[in-house]
Amino acid sequence: MKKIITVFLLLISLMGYTQMKPDDVQTFTLKNGMKFLIVEDFTIPNANMYLFYKVGSRNEHQGITGLSHFFEHMMFNGAKKYGPKVFDQTMEFNGGANNAYTRNDITAYTNWFPASATEVIFDLEADRISSLTIDPKMVESERGVVLSERSTGLENSPWRNLIQSMEATAFQEHPYHWPVIGYEDDMKNWTQEDLERYFKTYYAPNNCVIVMSGAIKFENIKVLAEKYLEPIPSQPAPPKVNIVEPKQNGERRITVQREVATPYLTIGYKTPEATSEDYYALSILSSILSSGKSSRLYSELVDKQQLATQIFTEYSESFDPSLFYVYTVTNKGVKHEDLENAIYKEIDKIKNDGISEKELQKIKNQKLMEFYNQVETINGKSNNLGTYEVYFGDYKKMFDAPANYNKVTMTDVQNVAKKYFSKSNRTVGVLKTNPNE
């Protein structure tokens, strides 16, 4: 117990040192419900604007799968003041660049620019949020772009196909059943009406959080936000996603054919959402299993037993209960069944015997380094603050994270392993050249 307290104090003092504290984030909310988080940071003469909309493939249904992601693309294709192509041309002319990403739960837009261009960025965003035009011609050419995006993802990685198939098996009712990119046939058939409805429902100021970091002043940003974004009317709250995935009560398995050197394997255990009390223990468990060459799965299965050439695990934030993933590739001359059983054996060791104090401390040290890496750039700051705000309900949780990880005990980690890593709670996917073997 004493040791944990000491380390906790050390963390606090180190965090003070980073000069990034909860007080460095200033916030305000416009009358239309749009929330702003602002970090002043003059390390480089640049700034960014990250917009998080609470809409993702989770808000879709069959027939419009992939629409959230497609909409992300359409947001660059013209509005009232800045027509097709002009959004990007204007941003780039002013020294700015942008990108965007869509996940199951959210869609984020990212603008990076010299701080001197801040007002132009507000004008551009205000235009597309208030008056996007959905030009049918742009819809058609952009459809080709996302079909190519889907196809190149499948072409260049066996994982894409395998993970999609495993998720579709793990989730039978909840919208995590389909991939963010969508089904090919839906992608070819979205209609103008689908897009217009999506815009009105989800692209409302009250469904958006904006995070800005960089060489900017809070007071100036507030003035710009009031001028450009406050006039945009709020909308009724988007419909709730009601579907709760029923409890899984038996192992599920799926096989996928593709020509590969050796079989690929993925296992998904049903685990809870970001706001669950088990979140931090599960996140630590994932690192215990696969972070670094001294981790349980790597050292045992890749290094000592040479059953696998790679192994990773992943547990990340989500709105609704999702999956704890194990990904691995079988070594040459090894049966994938043997690799799979060896993974269960390692998991059983944790369920039965727990983890060591040293292992736990190792992961806490790693988590602190992760935190430093996140706050080392203005983009890291904005992206992480926004992620904590939308997934965990409060950006301040980002600053609490080191302490929340620190609270986790060896018993907590063992308990979550016991609670979630059961046979009946898992879905297993195998991808191999010959599925008849």
Add this chain to the structure above:
Amino acid sequence: MKSIKQRYIILVLFLALPTLLIAQSYKLPDYTSFKLKNGLTVHLMERHSVPVISISTIIPAGAINDGDQAGLADLTSTALKHGTENYTKSQLDESLDFIGANLSTGASKEFSRISAKFASKDKAKVLAILKEIIVNPVFDAGEFSKEKSRLLVGLEQQKESPRSVIGSYFNKLLYGNHVYGNITEGTKTSIEALSVEDVKTFHKNNYIPNNAAISIVGDFSSKEMKKEISKLFKNWKKGGSTISKLGTTKITPVNENRVLLVNKEDAKETTFYIGSSGISRNNTDFIAIDVINTLFGGRFTSMLNNELRINSGLTYGARSRFSTLKSGGSFYISTFTASKTTEAAIDKTIEVLNTLHNNGIDEKLLTSAKNYVKGQFPPDYETTGQLANLLSQMFWYNFDESFINNFEKNVDNLDLKKANEIIAKYYPKDNLQFVLVGKAADIKSIAEKYGKVKQVEIKEEITSPF
């Protein structure tokens, strides 16, 4: 994702043109440099905003030094972490993991690099390990054999992704027998033949302090760090003083259009590069070329992306790049499209290249590109890791902080006349080199339209120039 430009930037951070530039007087933070008696160059830059330190060590031991043992430099760099005189492999892994330190090793065409990032309070521990793995690795035979077999499976797996292998084909096609055509990760045959003795010999001959540099950026006192580094590395034995001239051999120029068709039976797309020879990093027009390439294929609204993605929806993204090395480089356009639109996409690509030559660019576009490269410059040099990398590059390619400090001025100095001269001088018009990875049965007749076709199977290994 709207676009994949970020991913591309990460992949080529070190070897290709960074997207340069910006703004209101961005200056490189102060740093100090000194040389140890054994010739090791050291750069130190203090940055105190986050309690971390990044190190980038550059060793003159790249794939160009492989001789006929392709993959030797890369495998040697990986094997550095297999144990040292004072640490077993698992001690190394455990010590680094325990403190959340990241220490990675790898080879590229011209050099090997050992990079580390860690909390500043762990500096003594990590520096001691860094020194050990560079100077005193033991190259354990058992670990080596395991690494080799993982690598062999990895090479086979790479062929499952056209994007992962197309670069090696292109380099071999372009550079032929020149060492810049060497395949960094090696081939099945070359790797199978390597022994732990080969790795030991390679280390002995190439891991020498003269012509190496260590760049350290982060939360430390330069005065103390200088003492520590001097003490740690003073016994690293100096080697032969001449730097390898391998890269400076003349690259045989290409004098006809050539098409390398790489057959992948199960391909549904065609992934392709079209290019020619490029420039070396020390080319005096480096910055001007970066500005022009931004317009042609370096940003979202570039001519290539505009035609191939925005106007036609043929692809998710099209780009062009000058990949620069010490004594030469390549230029290539890269994109991909569904098999059935292969011809449309290649024709369009060539058309855009011709448009660049025939119409040049105008004042407004030039201003836009200049603003863009300036605006996107500072975030490339924001973190301790990025700055340590930059100092390494400065050492290897022999340029100084004036590159950063005068960047804006140099961009501003580019006028329209010079811009159009750059196009004529550096962008290829003919003698184009094509690599197409796709299903040969569907695209072979299309390939023949563009030049003399040589067809290979993706499952075969690259053994000799094409």
